[in-house]
Amino acid sequence: MSPLAAFFRQELRVINLGLEQFAGELDRLGVPVVHVAWSPPAGGDLKKAALLASLTDEDEDDR
Amino acid sequence: MKDSLGRTIRVLRMGRSTRERLNGAPREAGEVHSAYARTLNLLWHDGRLLTLHGPGPLLAPFAAAVDHLPGGLGPGMRAWREGEKIRLGPFLLGWEQGAAVETRLRPEEDGARLLLTVLASSRPAPPAAGLFSPGGRTAQRRLDHGIRERDARAFVEGAAGLIGLGEGLTPAGDDCLVGALAVLSRHAATWLAEHAEVRTALASASERGTTTLGREFLLHALGGSFSEPILRLIQARSAAEAVEGIEDLGRMGASSGADTLWGMRLALEALSP
Amino acid sequence: MSPETIRSLVKPSAYQDSVTLLLLARQLRSGPGVVEAAALMATPSNRDLLEQSGLLTAEAAKAGSNDLVIAVRAESAAAAAVALAESEAFLGAKRKRLEDSGRALPRTLESARRHLPGANLALISVPGAFAALEAKKALRLGLHVMLFSDNVGLEDEVALKGLAVQKGLLMMGPDCGTAILNGVPLGFANAVPRGRIGLVSASGTGLQQVTALLASQGEGVSQAIGVGGRDLSEAVGGLMTFQALDALAADPTTEIIVMIGKPPAPAVRARVEARLRAAGKPCVLALLGQGVKEGRDATVHAVATLEDAAWAALAMLEGRPYIPQPFSIPAMELRECVEEFCRALRREDGAVRALYAGGTLAHEAVLILEPLLGPIATNLRPGSGGRHRVTDLGADEYTVGRAHPMLDATVRVEEIRKAAQDPDVAVILLDVVLGHGAAPDPAGDVAAAIEAARATAKMAGRGLAVVASVIGTAGDPQDLAAQCARLEAAGVWVLPSNAQAVRAAACIAGGEPVLARLLEGRP
Numbered sequence: 004m005s006p007l008a009a010f011f012r013q014e015l016r017v018i019n020l021g022l023e024q025f026a027g028e029l030d031r032l033g034v035p036v037v038h039v040a041w042s043p044p045a046g047g048d049l050k051k052a053a054l055l056a057s058l059t060d061e062d063e064d065d066r
Numbered sequence: 067m068k069d070s071l072g073r074t075i076r077v078l079r080m081g082r083s084t085r086e087r088l089n090g091a092p093r094e095a096g097e098v099h100s101a102y103a104r105t106l107n108l109l110w111h112d113g114r115l116l117t118l119h120g121p122g123p124l125l126a127p128f129a130a131a132v133d134h135l136p137g138g139l140g141p142g143m144r145a146w147r148e149g150e151k152i153r154l155g156p157f158l159l160g161w162e163q164g165a166a167v168e169t170r171l172r173p174e175e176d177g178a179r180l181l182l183t184v185l186a187s188s189r190p191a192p193p194a195a196g197l198f199s200p201g202g203r204t205a206q207r208r209l210d211h212g213i214r215e216r217d218a219r220a221f222v223e224g225a226a227g228l229i230g231l232g233e234g235l236t237p238a239g240d241d242c243l244v245g246a247l248a249v250l251s252r253h254a255a256t257w258l259a260e261h262a263e264v265r266t267a268l269a270s271a272s273e274r275g276t277t278t279l280g281r282e283f284l285l286h287a288l289g290g291s292f293s294e295p296i297l298r299l300i301q302a303r304s305a306a307e308a309v310e311g312i313e314d315l316g317r318m319g320a321s322s323g324a325d326t327l328w329g330m331r332l333a334l335e336a337l338s339p
Numbered sequence: 340m341s342p343e344t345i346r347s348l349v350k351p352s353a354y355q356d357s358v359t360l361l362l363l364a365r366q367l368r369s370g371p372g373v374v375e376a377a378a379l380m381a382t383p384s385n386r387d388l389l390e391q392s393g394l395l396t397a398e399a400a401k402a403g404s405n406d407l408v409i410a411v412r413a414e415s416a417a418a419a420a421v422a423l424a425e426s427e428a429f430l431g432a433k434r435k436r437l438e439d440s441g442r443a444l445p446r447t448l449e450s451a452r453r454h455l456p457g458a459n460l461a462l463i464s465v466p467g468a469f470a471a472l473e474a475k476k477a478l479r480l481g482l483h484v485m486l487f488s489d490n491v492g493l494e495d496e497v498a499l500k501g502l503a504v505q506k507g508l509l510m511m512g513p514d515c516g517t518a519i520l521n522g523v524p525l526g527f528a529n530a531v532p533r534g535r536i537g538l539v540s541a542s543g544t545g546l547q548q549v550t551a552l553l554a555s556q557g558e559g560v561s562q563a564i565g566v567g568g569r570d571l572s573e574a575v576g577g578l579m580t581f582q583a584l585d586a587l588a589a590d591p592t593t594e595i596i597v598m599i600g601k602p603p604a605p606a607v608r609a610r611v612e613a614r615l616r617a618a619g620k621p622c623v624l625a626l627l628g629q630g631v632k633e634g635r636d637a638t639v640h641a642v643a644t645l646e647d648a649a650w651a652a653l654a655m656l657e658g659r660p661y662i663p664q665p666f667s668i669p670a671m672e673l674r675e676c677v678e679e680f681c682r683a684l685r686r687e688d689g690a691v692r693a694l695y696a697g698g699t700l701a702h703e704a705v706l707i708l709e710p711l712l713g714p715i716a717t718n719l720r721p722g723s724g725g726r727h728r729v730t731d732l733g734a735d736e737y738t739v740g741r742a743h744p745m746l747d748a749t750v751r752v753e754e755i756r757k758a759a760q761d762p763d764v765a766v767i768l769l770d771v772v773l774g775h776g777a778a779p780d781p782a783g784d785v786a787a788a789i790e791a792a793r794a795t796a797k798m799a800g801r802g803l804a805v806v807a808s809v810i811g812t813a814g815d816p817q818d819l820a821a822q823c824a825r826l827e828a829a830g831v832w833v834l835p836s837n838a839q840a841v842r843a844a845a846c847i848a849g850g851e852p853v854l855a856r857l858l859e860g861r862p
Contacts, residue, residue: 005507005586005589006506006507006508007507007508007509007582007586007589008586008589008590010459010483010509010521011520011521011561011562011586011590011592013459013521014521015459015460015520015521015522015523016455016457016458016459016460017458017459017460017461017462017525018448018451018452018455018458018460018461018462018477018482019461019462019464020448020451020461020462020463020464020465020473021462021463021464021465021470021487021488022464022487024776025462025464025487025525025526025776028524028775028776029523029525032523032524032775034523035455035458036455037445037451037454037455037458039445039446039447039448039451040445040446041446041447041465041473042446043465043466043469044447044469044472049468049469052469052472053472056472056475056476
């Protein structure tokens with residue numbers, strides 16, 4: 004079964020980064036959701052953040 | 067969103083024993099004991115608590131994580147068995163598809179060193195002040211002595227002094243003792259098994275000696291059952307896992323997590339040669 | 340030194356959480372004249388503790404383990420009384436803002452996964468610059484991604500979608516505002532039943548219009564997958580569109596596939612058509628653009644409007660042909676309505692002023708109005724000019740530093756006011772979008788402005804018609820029926836779809852010739 008076909012059969016469980024209202028809406032619908040208190044990584048420095056991200060690159064297979 | 071009569075609340079995750087308790091619920095399953103924004107404590111028909119909270123790891127060994135915590139329920143509201151579900155006001159709780167996880171610690175006589183090393187080098191938040199009252203200090207000393215010398219009596223004296231002591235809805239001393247018991251259940255399980263009187267004495271002391279919620283945590287701990295954050299930390303296989311686990315646990319409650327970590331550290335140090 | 344007073348308050352079976360107790364204790368200790376204070380559960384150990392601290396009263400000594408004791412030692416009886424009264428107030432207020440001994444929110448995607456094991460979708464709406472980084476992280480962690488953020492670079496989009504396709508994941512976006520996956524509305528989406536129609540869309544409000552119409556007939560959606568506005572460009576090459584089409588083709592619950600977007604780059608278009616035919620299921624193709632050829636063959640039915648897409652899909656499900664109609668209202672009733680509005684205008688013709696929250700709906704309006712009324716001035720096409728104007732209020736120039744019109748009607752209200760003062764404007768055309776994520780009362784937000792606008796025109800001796808469509812379903816949070824009623828009470832002519840509302844506006848502005856043309860089926 005392709006990952007997408009498997010996904011279509013799953014219960015949606017959402018991680019929300021950004022607008023809190025989306026998490027609130029999903030929560031009200033009874034969808035499992037966790038809202039991330041996100042702030043720009045590396046103190047808002049885009050270059051540093053990209054570098055950090057590439058350094059900690061791990062290819063996890065979650066299935 | 068519109069009204070939710072008959073709305074199903076699904077259990078996503080629960081301990082194995084919790085599933086049995088849900089399965090075995092009679093028509094009068096229980097009632098609401100206390101309600102908060104993110105947790106709901108039910109006083110189950112068996113006289114013990116069963117806690118509901120939102121998605122995520124189990125915050126208590128007697129908890130079930132649900133997809134949506136029912137709101138608007140107050141203490142005293144009844145819980146009724148309806149077929150394969152439990153009715154709570156307008157809500158129907160179903161647990162058929164929830165994952166049932168083991169909340170008991172597997173003993174492992176080795177490995178205490180990793181956690182002790184990581185704990186010793188971390189800087190967790192300070193535990194509650196009540197642990198350092200004169201009574202608290204004495205209790206901690208006795209507990210430490212009891213573990214070091216494998217002296218059951220001293221251990222019980224120390225533990226009894228911690229039960230019900232200090233700040234919090236689960237008093238700080240309870241959390242501290244639970245942390246110590248987690249370490250012992252993992253790394254000194256044989257000793258605990260050989261001294262059943264420890265369990266009996268502390269179960270008895272917790273009956274009136276602490277709050278209902280504190281007692282519930284203690285009784286489970288005495289049976290080797292703990293919350294998932296504690297399980298994950300105690301069973302951490304790498305320094306990275308342990309660091310994460312300490313962070314996660316440390317954030318819990320006002321000082322609950324910090325108090326638990328304090329007890330863990332106390333026991334680990336007492337166990338180390 | 341005056342004798343100190345010890346006072347206590349015992350609250351039986353009062354289960355305040357630990358954080359509350361901590362804050363309460365702090366507040367007590369900071370009170371004027373307070374020497375020592377505590378807020379503890381009255382366990383035997385704590386009663387001892389209170390005694391050691393000189394805080395034990397007779398009342399507290401009799402309390403039980405599940406009772407809360409609030410005790411103060413103060414310089415005077417008055418100070419003690421005040422401290423206790425404030426603690427009562429504190430607890431009363433706290434009851435309203437309860438927080439249990441729960442945890443702080445996770446701060447990263449990684450720690451969020453620990454909070455929610457089995458998470459399978461990341462919904463990302465952080466600022467564009469960082470959105471690509473987070474999306475990449477999410478994909479690497481095996482999560483599907485809905486990328487609501489815009490301002491994500493084209494190169495990033497291509498890289499993200501390449502990674503997603505490699506891992507068999509969805510990367511919806513950038514600028515994907517709407518999706519419905521596994522029955523769950525995501526972003527700005529309507530409450531739509533689960534059903535047999537699968538959709539792939541480059542447009543959020545386009546998806547909303549089609550799904551709302553399907554829902555109105557009781558039919559539903561298997562999956563509605565957003566692909567972002569640039570997916571069918573040559574650079575991106577339709578990566579996510581093809582991923583989605585393949586998935587819907589393989590999905591046993593999907594019987595009909597609907598594709599919504601704009602005409603793709605020619606190189607991409609051929610591949611799209613081939614993929615649709617390979618799907619092995621009937622498909623509806625709604626690519627809104629000039630010169631779109633409607634028509635159908637055995638598997639693919641190309642339509643010109645969003646409404647047609649919905650009806651064509653339904654017809655396919657029922658195995659009957661679909662022939663587009665300009666209006667679903669009976670011709671006679673339509674004529675009467677138009678004539679009444681035209682009479683009220685007191686002139687031969689006038690201009691349309693369309694003020695849209697949904698970009699695709701605005702685009703559809705331009706496409707329908709142009710053949711009927713002539714050149715249209717629109718911010719969708721820089722440099723365009725014309726008597727009639729269609730404005731997408733969600734465009735950058737209107738939304739910098741302010742909320743999107745789907746959420747906040749301030750800008751639209753102002754534009755309605757301005758339109759009313761223009762003597763050439765005969766018809767104001769609006770979209771009112773309901774659903775999750777939208778404002779709680781979109782109709783109410785514009786109703787007063789509409790009433791004022793009509794009054795303004797009336798006082799100046801001219802008529803002003805207002806025409807609208809309401810994009811929503813009976814299941815949406817904002818009571819669809821009440822929203823329509825509110826608009827009608829303000830004198831708005833509410834039509835069942837954007838396409839029909841646009842045509843109705845054209846009839847009023849252009850008079851009998853336009854109406855006749857539409858009813859006779861001339862293009």
